[in-house]
Amino acid sequence: MSAPGTPVPGAQARPRPRPRRRFPREVPRFLLLCVLAALFLAPVYWMLSTSLKSEADAIVSPVQWWPLHPTLDNYREVLTSPDGNILRWTWNSLVVALTFTVLHVLLCALTAYPLARMRFPGRDTWFWFILSSLMIPGIVTLVPTYIMMLNFGWINSYHALIWPGVSGVFGVFLLRQFFQGIPRELEEAAKLDGASSLLIWWRIILPLSLPAVVTLAVFAFMGSWNNFLWPLYTVTDVDKMTLPVGITTFSQRYVTEYGKLMASTTLAAVPALIAYLIAQRFLEAGLSTTGLKE
Amino acid sequence: MTDHAPQPARHAARRGDAPRAGAAARAEPYLYLLPHALLFFVFTVYPVGYGLYIGMHRWDLLSSVQSFVGLEFFRNLFVPGTPQFDFFWRTLLNTALFTVVSVPLLVAAALGLALLLQRPIFGRTFFRAVFFLPGVLTVSVMGILWRWMFDNQIGLVNAAREALTGAPPIPWLSTEGLAWVPIVVGTVWWTVGFNMTLYLAALSNVPASLYEAAALDGATPGQQFRHITWPLLAPQTLFVFITTALASFQLFGQSLVITAGGPNRSTQSVIQYITEEGFTNNQISSAAAMGFVFGLMMLIFTAAQFGLMARDVKGTS
Numbered sequence: 001m002s003a004p005g006t007p008v009p010g011a012q013a014r015p016r017p018r019p020r021r022r023f024p025r026e027v028p029r030f031l032l033l034c035v036l037a038a039l040f041l042a043p044v045y046w047m048l049s050t051s052l053k054s055e056a057d058a059i060v061s062p063v064q065w066w067p068l069h070p071t072l073d074n075y076r077e078v079l080t081s082p083d084g085n086i087l088r089w090t091w092n093s094l095v096v097a098l099t100f101t102v103l104h105v106l107l108c109a110l111t112a113y114p115l116a117r118m119r120f121p122g123r124d125t126w127f128w129f130i131l132s133s134l135m136i137p138g139i140v141t142l143v144p145t146y147i148m149m150l151n152f153g154w155i156n157s158y159h160a161l162i163w164p165g166v167s168g169v170f171g172v173f174l175l176r177q178f179f180q181g182i183p184r185e186l187e188e189a190a191k192l193d194g195a196s197s198l199l200i201w202w203r204i205i206l207p208l209s210l211p212a213v214v215t216l217a218v219f220a221f222m223g224s225w226n227n228f229l230w231p232l233y234t235v236t237d238v239d240k241m242t243l244p245v246g247i248t249t250f251s252q253r254y255v256t257e258y259g260k261l262m263a264s265t266t267l268a269a270v271p272a273l274i275a276y277l278i279a280q281r282f283l284e285a286g287l288s289t290t291g292l293k294e
Numbered sequence: 295m296t297d298h299a300p301q302p303a304r305h306a307a308r309r310g311d312a313p314r315a316g317a318a319a320r321a322e323p324y325l326y327l328l329p330h331a332l333l334f335f336v337f338t339v340y341p342v343g344y345g346l347y348i349g350m351h352r353w354d355l356l357s358s359v360q361s362f363v364g365l366e367f368f369r370n371l372f373v374p375g376t377p378q379f380d381f382f383w384r385t386l387l388n389t390a391l392f393t394v395v396s397v398p399l400l401v402a403a404a405l406g407l408a409l410l411l412q413r414p415i416f417g418r419t420f421f422r423a424v425f426f427l428p429g430v431l432t433v434s435v436m437g438i439l440w441r442w443m444f445d446n447q448i449g450l451v452n453a454a455r456e457a458l459t460g461a462p463p464i465p466w467l468s469t470e471g472l473a474w475v476p477i478v479v480g481t482v483w484w485t486v487g488f489n490m491t492l493y494l495a496a497l498s499n500v501p502a503s504l505y506e507a508a509a510l511d512g513a514t515p516g517q518q519f520r521h522i523t524w525p526l527l528a529p530q531t532l533f534v535f536i537t538t539a540l541a542s543f544q545l546f547g548q549s550l551v552i553t554a555g556g557p558n559r560s561t562q563s564v565i566q567y568i569t570e571e572g573f574t575n576n577q578i579s580s581a582a583a584m585g586f587v588f589g590l591m592m593l594i595f596t597a598a599q600f601g602l603m604a605r606d607v608k609g610t611s
Binding site for chain 2: 026029030032033036037040041042043044046047050058059061062063107108110111113114115118120123126130133135136137138139140141142143144145146147148150163164165166167169172197222225226228229233243244245247248251258261262265268269272273275276280
C-alpha cells in the first residue's frame with residue numbers, strides 16, 4: 001500500500017508553483033483574445049444596433065453608438081414589404097437545401113458502397129475517373145449548364161437549384177474512405193443470415209458511418225444554403241428566389257435605407273446562426289478530419 | 295493501394311460459397327453506381343464538352359441554328375483591341391491582386407488565432423465560436439454588412455476613425471485602390487475561422503513532449519515556434535495556402551455586393567465579368583470561351599500547386 005502511495009505527494013507537489021507562474025503569462029493572451037473577439041463582433045453589433053434605429057438615427061452625425069430610441073419598425077416593414085418576402089425566400093432556401101442534401105448524401109452513399117466494399121472490373125478506373133472531375137473548376141460548366149437549364153425549361157424552378165450539383169464527387173470520396181474502415185466481420189455475419197447487399201448497406205454500413213454521413217450532410221446543406229452565383233442567374237422570379245439572392249435584390253432597392261437593410265440582413269443571418277449552434281460540433285469535427293487527410 | 299490485404303482471400307472464399315454468383319450478382323455493383331453515374335454524365339461530363347461546343351459557335355438564344363465560328367472567341371482573348379481582351383485581362387489582374395493581398399493575410403491570421411487558442415485558456419470555446427461564426431453567413435449578408443461598415447460618410451469605420459483622431463471620413467467605396475480594403479477586410483473576417491480550425495486540428499497533433507523537451511533545454515517560445523511548430527505545420531500551411539488561393543481566385547460575391555465591381559471596374563472579379571458578358575450582354579459564346587480559358591488557367595495553377603505540395607510533403611515527412 002505504501003509503495004504505490006509514495007509517488008503521490010511528489011506528483012502533487014510538482015504542479016503547485018505552476019498556477020503562480022502561469023497566471024500572469026496567461027493574462028496578456030486572454031486580453032488579446034478579448035480585443036480580437038470584440039473586433040470580430042463589432043460588425044454584428046453594428047448590424048443589430050442599426051436595425052433597431054429609426055432612419056434618422058441610423059445616419060445621424062456624430063454616430064449613435066447605442067440605439068437611443070430603439071424601435072422594431074424596420075423589422076415590421078421588412079417583413080411586410082411588397083418588394084419581397086423574406087419568409088418566402090427562407091422557405092425556398094430550406095426546401096432546396098434539404099432536398100439537395102438528402103439526394104446528394106444518398107447518391108454518394110450508394111456509389112461509395114461498391115467502390116469501398118465490392119470487387120468488380122473497372123472499379124478503380126471509375127473511382128479515379130470521377131475523382132479527377134474535382135480538378136474541373138466550376139466556371140467551365142457555368143455557361144453550358146445554364147443553357148441546359150434553359151433547354152430543360154428549368155429556369156425559375158427548384159430543379160435548376162437542386163440537380164446540377166447532386167452528383168458531386170467529394171462526398172463519394174469521403175464516404176468511400178470511411179466505409180473502407182468498417183470491419184468486414186459484421187458484413188459477413190449479416191450475409192450468412194441471408195441479408196441482401198442493399199440491406200447490409202442500409203442497416204450496417206450507413207449507421208456505422210454516421211459521423212461521416214452527418215459531416216457530408218452538414219457540408220452539403222451549408223453549400224446549398226449559401227450558394228449565391230448560380231441561383232442569382234437561374235432564378236429571376238422574386239417568389240422563387242433563395243434567401244441569399246433575395247436579400248441582395250432587397251439591398252439594391254433599399255440601398256440608402258440602412259435601418260431596413262440591417263433588419264433584413266439580421267433576419268437573413270438568423271437561420272444560419274441557429275443551424276450553426278445546432279451543428280457546431282459536427283462542423284468543426286468534420287472540418288478537422290477532412291482537412292487533415294494526407 | 296487502399297485495399298486491405300486480407301480482402302482477396304476473403305473474397306475468393308465468398309465467391310466459392312455462393313452458387314448464385316451469376317450475371318445478376320455480377321451486375322450488382324454497377325447498379326449501385328448507376329444513379330450517380332447518370333447524373334455525373336449529364337451535369338459534369340457533358341457540360342464540359344457542351345461548353346467547348348458553345349464557345350466555337352456564335353450562340354443566339356433566339357435562334358435554333360447556331361453558326362460555327364471555330365476558335366474566334368478563344369482567339370479574341372489573346373488579340374489586343376477587343377473589349378473582351380481588355381476586360382478579361384483587367385478583371386483577371388484584379389482577381390490576382392485580391393489573391394496576392396488576401397491569401398497571406400488569411401494564412402497568417404488563421405495561424406495566429408490558432409496559436410492563441412492552442413493551449414487551454416478561459417473562454418476558449420467561446421473565442422473559437424466567435425472567430426468561426428462569420429463563416430456561416432451567406433456572402434450577401436456579409437457583403438451588405440461590410441458595405442455599411444465602410445460606408446463613405448457614416449460607416450462605423452469612418453465614425454470610429456473620426457472619434458479617435460478627428461479625421462474626416464474617407465470615401466472607401468468610391469476610391470480606386472481603397473475600395474479593395476472593405477473587400478479584403480470583409481473576406482478575412484468572413485473566412486479566417488475556417489483556416490483557424492484547420493490549424494487548430496493540426497496543432498493538436500503536435501506532441502506536447504517536444505515542447506517540454508525544448509523548454510527544458512531553455513528554448514524561448516519564439517524558438518519553439520521556429521524550430522518545432524512551424525516545420526511540423528509545413529504540410530498544413532501548404533494545404534491551407536493552396537485551398538485559400540484557389541478560393542480567392544473564385545472571388546465573386548464579395549466584390550459584387552460590396553462595391554458592385556467599382557469604382558470604374560477596379561474591383562470587378564473575372565468571374566463577375568464572365569457572368570456579365572454571358573447573362574447581361576447575352577454574349578453566351580464569348581462567356582463560355584472565357585470560362586474555359588480561365589478554368590484551364592486554374593487547372594494548371596492547381597496542378598502546379600499540388601505538385602509542389604506532394605514534393606514538399608514528401609520532403610518534410
